[in-house]
Amino acid sequence: MSEHIIRFTVNGVRREQHVAAQRRLIDVLRDDCGLTGTKEGCSVGICGACSVLVDGEVISSCLLPATYADGTTITTIEGLARGGELTPLQDAFITEGGFQCGICTPGQLITATALLAAHPRPTDTQIDEWMTSNLCRCTGYHGIRRAIHKAAVT
Amino acid sequence: MIEGDAATSAPAGARTSTDVFATPERRVEGHGKVTGAADFAADIKRDGMLHVAFVGSPYPHALVRRVDVSGARTAPGVRAVLAGADVRPARFGRRLQDWPVLAWDRVRFIGDRVAAVAADTLEHAEAAAALVDVEYEEQPAIFDAEAALADGAPVLHPDAADYAVVARRGEQVKRSPVPHPNLQGHEVHEHGDVAGGFAKAARIFEHTFRVPPVHQAYIEPRAALVWIEGDVTHVVSTNKAPFSLREQMAQTLDLPAESIVVHTPHVGGDFGGKGLSLDEHALVFLARATKQPVRSLLRYADELQISNTRHGAVIHLRTGIDRDGRITAHESRVIFDGGAYAAGKPVNSLMPGDAMLTLAGYHVPAARVEASAVYTNHLPAGHDRAPGQPQNSFAAESHIDLIARELGIDPLDFRERNAIRAGQIDIHGDQWHASEVPRVLATLRREAKWDAPLASSHPSSAQGRGRGVALGVRHVGRGKTSMELTLGPDGSVEVKTGAPDQGGGAHTMIQRVVARELDLGPERVRIEQLDTATSPVDPGVGGSRVTPVHGNAALDGARKIKAALAEGRAAPITVTGTAEQQQHMYGAYAYAIEVELDRETGAFKITDATLVADVGTVINPVAVRGQLEGGFAFGLGQAAMEELVIDDGRVVTANLGDYKIPTIGDVPKLRLVLITDAPGPGPFGAKSVGELANAAITGAVANAVANAGARVYSLPITAEKVFAELHQGHSPA
Numbered sequence: 001m002s003e004h005i006i007r008f009t010v011n012g013v014r015r016e017q018h019v020a021a022q023r024r025l026i027d028v029l030r031d032d033c034g035l036t037g038t039k040e041g042c043s044v045g046i047c048g049a050c051s052v053l054v055d056g057e058v059i060s061s062c063l064l065p066a067t068y069a070d071g072t073t074i075t076t077i078e079g080l081a082r083g084g085e086l087t088p089l090q091d092a093f094i095t096e097g098g099f100q101c102g103i104c105t106p107g108q109l110i111t112a113t114a115l116l117a118a119h120p121r122p123t124d125t126q127i128d129e130w131m132t133s134n135l136c137r138c139t140g141y142h143g144i145r146r147a148i149h150k151a152a153v154t
Numbered sequence: 155m156i157e158g159d160a161a162t163s164a165p166a167g168a169r170t171s172t173d174v175f176a177t178p179e180r181r182v183e184g185h186g187k188v189t190g191a192a193d194f195a196a197d198i199k200r201d202g203m204l205h206v207a208f209v210g211s212p213y214p215h216a217l218v219r220r221v222d223v224s225g226a227r228t229a230p231g232v233r234a235v236l237a238g239a240d241v242r243p244a245r246f247g248r249r250l251q252d253w254p255v256l257a258w259d260r261v262r263f264i265g266d267r268v269a270a271v272a273a274d275t276l277e278h279a280e281a282a283a284a285l286v287d288v289e290y291e292e293q294p295a296i297f298d299a300e301a302a303l304a305d306g307a308p309v310l311h312p313d314a315a316d317y318a319v320v321a322r323r324g325e326q327v328k329r330s331p332v333p334h335p336n337l338q339g340h341e342v343h344e345h346g347d348v349a350g351g352f353a354k355a356a357r358i359f360e361h362t363f364r365v366p367p368v369h370q371a372y373i374e375p376r377a378a379l380v381w382i383e384g385d386v387t388h389v390v391s392t393n394k395a396p397f398s399l400r401e402q403m404a405q406t407l408d409l410p411a412e413s414i415v416v417h418t419p420h421v422g423g424d425f426g427g428k429g430l431s432l433d434e435h436a437l438v439f440l441a442r443a444t445k446q447p448v449r450s451l452l453r454y455a456d457e458l459q460i461s462n463t464r465h466g467a468v469i470h471l472r473t474g475i476d477r478d479g480r481i482t483a484h485e486s487r488v489i490f491d492g493g494a495y496a497a498g499k500p501v502n503s504l505m506p507g508d509a510m511l512t513l514a515g516y517h518v519p520a521a522r523v524e525a526s527a528v529y530t531n532h533l534p535a536g537h538d539r540a541p542g543q544p545q546n547s548f549a550a551e552s553h554i555d556l557i558a559r560e561l562g563i564d565p566l567d568f569r570e571r572n573a574i575r576a577g578q579i580d581i582h583g584d585q586w587h588a589s590e591v592p593r594v595l596a597t598l599r600r601e602a603k604w605d606a607p608l609a610s611s612h613p614s615s616a617q618g619r620g621r622g623v624a625l626g627v628r629h630v631g632r633g634k635t636s637m638e639l640t641l642g643p644d645g646s647v648e649v650k651t652g653a654p655d656q657g658g659g660a661h662t663m664i665q666r667v668v669a670r671e672l673d674l675g676p677e678r679v680r681i682e683q684l685d686t687a688t689s690p691v692d693p694g695v696g697g698s699r700v701t702p703v704h705g706n707a708a709l710d711g712a713r714k715i716k717a718a719l720a721e722g723r724a725a726p727i728t729v730t731g732t733a734e735q736q737q738h739m740y741g742a743y744a745y746a747i748e749v750e751l752d753r754e755t756g757a758f759k760i761t762d763a764t765l766v767a768d769v770g771t772v773i774n775p776v777a778v779r780g781q782l783e784g785g786f787a788f789g790l791g792q793a794a795m796e797e798l799v800i801d802d803g804r805v806v807t808a809n810l811g812d813y814k815i816p817t818i819g820d821v822p823k824l825r826l827v828l829i830t831d832a833p834g835p836g837p838f839g840a841k842s843v844g845e846l847a848n849a850a851i852t853g854a855v856a857n858a859v860a861n862a863g864a865r866v867y868s869l870p871i872t873a874e875k876v877f878a879e880l881h882q883g884h885s886p887a
Contacts, residue, residue, distance in 0.1 A: 036197035037190015039422070041373040042454045042810040049373050077190035086188065094184040097780040101657025102187030103194060103374040103422025128819040135810065137372055137423050138657050140787030141818040143780050 006070040010035065011079030019066045026050045026061035028069070029076060037077035037106045041135070048134030051107035052076050058114045058133070077106035080113060089113060089151035096150055097143030104136045112148050121152045174670040175838070179774045182661045182681050183420065193419045195377035195392045200447035203379070204233055206433070206440060207279035208450075209269040209286045210460065211261035214297075214531035214803030215310070216290035218259055218268060225285035226271055231278030234443040235286065236436070237269045243316070246406045246435045247497030248398065250329060250338070250504055251318045252311060253534065255406065255435045261290070262310055262494035263533050264803050265460035272440040272448050295531040295803055299491040300468065302336040302528045309335045310494070310529045320405050327502065338496035338527040339504030345583030346520025351483025355474025359557045362470050363549035364868040366797040367463040367491065370538050371815045374422020375457045380437035381447035387438055389416045394428040394656045395694025398500070400686045406435050415687040421656035425788070426537035428656065429696060430462050430498040458813055459805045462498030462536025463798055465490040465506050465527065469549035473513075479563050481572050483520040484581065486512035488546065491535060492527040498536020499527070506535075506542030507697070510582065513550045514543075515591045515627040515742055516569075517578040531803050537696075539785070540628055543849035544792050548869055551624040551853025555860065565857065566604055566623050569744075570595050573625070584738065590768040590832045594742045595625065601827045602746035602764040618751040621762075622857025626850030627740040630834050630842045631699030634734035636690040639668065639711035641719075641727040646678040649711070652689030653704055658844050659777035660700045664708040666773050667837045671712035690730065698842035699735075701773065705837040706733035737835040741846050743767040745854035751862040756877030758859055760790075764825040770834035770841030778843050779826065785847030787821045792848075793855040794870050795820070 002021045007014070010033060017032055029035045029052065038061060041049035045060040052061045053075040080087050089112055092098065099105040108131070115122055115130040122130070127148055136144060186192030221237040238258025245251045257268050269286045273279035296302045296310065311317075314335065319327050332340050352358060379390040387409065393399040396416035404411040421428055433450040440448045452461075467490045474482040488509060496504045503509065509525040527535075538544075558568035573591040574580055599605065608621055637651040647668055655661045661681040669676040683689075693699065711731020718727045748762035765786060772778050795814050799807045807813040833839030852869060859871055864879035 030197075035190070036193070039194070039374070040196070040451075041375070044454070044809045044811060046810040047373055047454075077188075081189050086185070090188040093188050094180050095178065095776070097776040097783075099181075099184075099187050099657075100659070100777070100780055100784065101372070101374070101423040102183070102192055102420060103372070105187050106190050109188060131818045135373060135815060135817065137370075137425070137788065137815065138784045139780050140783040140785070140816075140824075141821050142783040142787075142824065143776075144818065 004067050006067055008069050008072050008074055010074040011076060021067065023066045024062055025064040025066045025069050028066040029061060035076050035078050039103050039106055041103070048107040048111060049104050051110040051134065053110055053114060056114070058111050077109060080109060089116060089147065092147035092150040096146040097139060098147035100138035104134060108134045108136065108144055115148065116152060122148065174666055174676060175773055178776045179662050179666060181659060182665055183655065194374060194422050195379065195390050195419055196451050198379055198390050198419060200379060200381055203447040203449050204272040204274065204444055205276040205279050206437065206448055206450040207271050207276065207283040208267045209283050209288065210265040210267055211290070212264060213261060213290055213292050214264050215293040215295040216261050217293060218257055218261060218288065219291050220289040221268055222287040223269060225287065226282040229278070229282035229285055231274040232271060232282045233446065234272045234440050235269060235282065236439055236443065241439050244406050244435060245317065246402060247495065248402060248430055248500040249320055249502065250496045251320065251405060253495040253497035255439065263531055265456065265533065266494065270436045270440060272444050297530060297532060297803060299489045299528040299530055302530050303334050307336060310531070311335065318405055320402050336529045338492040338529055340526045341503055341505065341510060342524045343510055343582060344522045348483050348485065348520045348522045351520035352474045354476065355482045356477045358472065358474045359553065359560065360472045361553050361556060362468065362867065363552060365467045365545040365548060366869060367466040367535060367800065368538065368792050368796045369458055369461065369463050369798055369813060370425035370427035371813065372423025372425055372427060375454050376432060376452040378431065378434045378437055379447060379449040380434060380441045382441050385413050387414045389414060389434055391416055391418055391431055391434055392421055392428050393418055393431045394421050394424045394654055394696060396654065396686050397652060397691055398429070398694055399431050399434065403435060407438055415685050417685045418654040421654050424656035425539040426541060426696065427462060429500060430536050432461070454810060455808050458798065458808055460533055462534050464538035465492060465535040465545065467491065467545040469512065469545060471512060471549055471553045473553065473557065475557060475561065479561055479568060479571050481516060481518055484513055484518050485522045488512060488525040490525065490527040491530050491532055493530055493532040493534040495534040496527065498534050500537065506537065508540065508542035508546060511543060512546050513581045514547060515574055515625045516572045517574045518581045519579065521581050523581065532800055533805065539788060540845035540849050543628070544789060544852050547626055547849040548852035548856060551850060552856045555622065555857040566595060566599055569623065569625050590829060591625065591627070591742045593829065594744050594766050594768055597827060597829065598623065598744045598746055598764060598766045601766060601825065604746060608748070616753050618753055618862040619748065620751065620858045620860065620862025621746060621748040622854050622861055623744065623746050624850040624853035624857060625744045627742045628698060628842070628845045630702050630739045630741060630836065631697045632735050633693045633699045633703045635692045635703055635707050636730050636732040637707050637711060638690060639715060639729050639731055641715045641725045643725045646680065647672065647674065648680045648682060649708065650682050650684050650689060651704070652684055652686065652692030653695055653700065654683060656695050658695060658700060658781065659774045660695055660704060662777065663701055663705055663773050667705050667708040668712045671709055672715060698845050701840050701842055702735045702834065702836035703733055705773065705840060706735055707731045709837040735835055739835055741768050741834070741841045743846050743850065745851055747854040747858040749858040749862055751859060751876065753863070753880055756873035756880060758862065758876060760822040763822055764827065765847060766827045766829065767843070767846055768829040768832055769843050769846065770830065770832065770836060771839040772828065772830055773840055781843045782826055782847045783824055786824050786851055787816050789848035789851035790821065791816045792869060793852040797870055
């Protein structure tokens, strides 16, 4: 398997990484960068737990070959809070019951962050369309929906 | 691990005790969970850690004739390859240890493990696993639980007499004898005059229902990391009951329990499934062989193919009703497909916990209930949120509805007429000293506007409308635990517990109980979760136990601190809070559901949903709401979508794309009404909510769809079944 050098920026930090051709972005983030906030659930791009922002777009990092991330800017869950201060969305997930076990939460927050960037005051239909890519087994999604609405008006 | 970062909480300071529960909680682990800092088992590593791959059987039932690992042993990066002969006679299980760590003579389901490889990388381990050469001799397989009980059926566990039972509190428990060798568990209950009850019935109704296996479908697959230091075996696990895992491993590995230390970090969803650990046992053998830490991350495909599902079931119900529309006698027979091993079940009966609850919340003057869990060549079944209840509740609440409609009685009236009241006996023959069931139903009638006419569709319209109701009850959990509380010189309290938090909010509940009793702001109470070497013994989380048991232990500890202060003792003060909650009590709940059904396709959607729940005192308002809303969605998946499809022993819904759980767009709005003033046995009158919502939704949906024109006798209630019922007059099972 061929080896490649990729350069990317993750959470504001520029990195250069040697990767094997078959290596997935999630492995580079979790194992090489130590960013274990990004979670692996289904491994087939369905559950959304591994969602990260690649140049602002929501991507399942379990599906993306790391070489495709060359030259990109990536945001993971660790990159949302600035200077230790939670974003309104992160805080709303706490106050509105947007999580329970927390395993899907990094992916939910990444997708919801992108949603609010695209639609600062999303309708329920827009929330359904965007968040359908992220499974949650604990909350029944009600708390997630409340948190997004609350963050949208903050 | 330490949780409860004061910097992220509300301003410090004492407050009046009533404020504590009235103010919505901020989870002690909230900051970690929304920033990615919270560690789960798969996030924890050790230097020099090896990676593991397993070899599973391609046959549902076969004898293992030969396992050749020579090719795998010499493959690149490989450090150890083990087969059944290397672990024999180690078997594991939560109660009955019937599941071989690696099969040495017989495989009993597709995916049953026969070899394990530890290598430098996962790629190396998987490549080597493919080189293990196994010779099998196929045997006749059993896929039907009723067929497994036939005379002359192949016996799947000829060595059952050798199986160990995990000791509880030092006492070895013997397995109850079973009347057929393919039975895992079998129970018969009878009370009252059953024959007389049927004799005096004006009408007798009989129905059969089928429920498929489903998966807990937590988003975090199991993970385990094992390393050995001297005489001590360390285990990082996704197991939600660390002390119980320690006992099981001690039995499996023939080690003193104290030599095993289990560390459970955050658990990424449980729903009963994370009580069973699969890989940990094999990892110990691999860690011994390699003298290196070894880790295994279960792939989700393996979660769905080899893990412990909810039991599929066939449920036969028969009930006699007198002229006044009251139950005179009930008879039921439930056959649960237990799969290849009983290892996933923690209870003595080796059946799902509520296997015998074939009518819930009703006065049943006489009953005979027979339930069986049966060995088959399906993947093993285990515990899943309110074990046994969704199956039995779907059957019972459909049965009750069928009876009411046949008798021309409104289904809610019929339930109110038969609802158990204080002093009456339930299906187990137990007398209830208090019952909120009539009140729950009356509240549902009001809140769901049951007496207002249902907006009817035009007769020529393709849309049908219907509404249904279902009643549920769930025990308030029992058990005992203890935890250590220390009042520091600064007036803050530290609580050390062995209980993990799988998302239910256990640690925050403990924090708030202590805060309220000691008149502190919750941020002044810090929760620390210890491993099994340093914590007082703890039963883990599950069984609707945490709030009534752990909450009372926290309250006991807080009261002891108060007493010490009253005696003039100065901080630091360390006490042990203990609780043993054995009071027998139920929480009750009921759903009313409205559906709109497309007669041309059979598709339906829920247009209105009301849940009334008797929850007692609310300690964590955000979590109580979340548990009930989450239980609704969880049960809705089982009602309308989920089925682990198994074809000739092979799970064909093998990823989360094929095995469909509800997404955000699938879950309708829910009107949630709480009854909080009927006190439970928990701290300050709390009850339990974790398993209070997910079972009865199955029956409520079935009854609403039936009211719209299509009675379906099996789960899930899919458009295909509804269509068949509407257009062919029957639904495929």
